[in-house]
Amino acid sequence: MEQALFDDLVQSLKEAKAISRGEAAASRRTDVTTPDAKAVREQIGLSQSEFAQLMQVSVKTLQNWEQHRRNPTGPAAALLKIVRTAPDVALKTLHA
CATH class of the missing domain: 1.10.260.40 (lambda repressor-like DNA-binding domains)
Structure with missing residues (x-):
């Protein structure tokens, strides 16, 4: 794996962890509603x-x-x- 790709993945995991702990806001959120x-x-x-x-x-x-x-x-x-x-x-x- 290329180092740049690996670094991007590590950064994404760090961001995900911060979002899940409430320390950062998600950059986008998609809510899908299913009809009844x-x-x-x-x-x-x-x-x-x-x-x-x-x-x-x-x-x-x-x-x-x-x-x-x-x-x-x-x-x-x-x-x-x-x-x-x-x-x-x-x-x-x-x-x-």
Whole structure:
């Protein structure tokens, strides 16, 4: 490993440690909000089993999302946002 890269990594670790201790502020922070699965499902008027099938997840997974025991991540969270924002387009595309 090049010395410059190693030095950058060490500096990053020192900064992370200071941030975690509250000694320094993070340079940026990203908060990602996931739509409420139950609200999205109710918005488009599907049952849990229909919506789970649409999302290609088990009913149990959907129930966990709706009861906030788990949060959808990655592609599932993105798909929820699409369904919430453009339900007609999403349903037409997913049912095709």
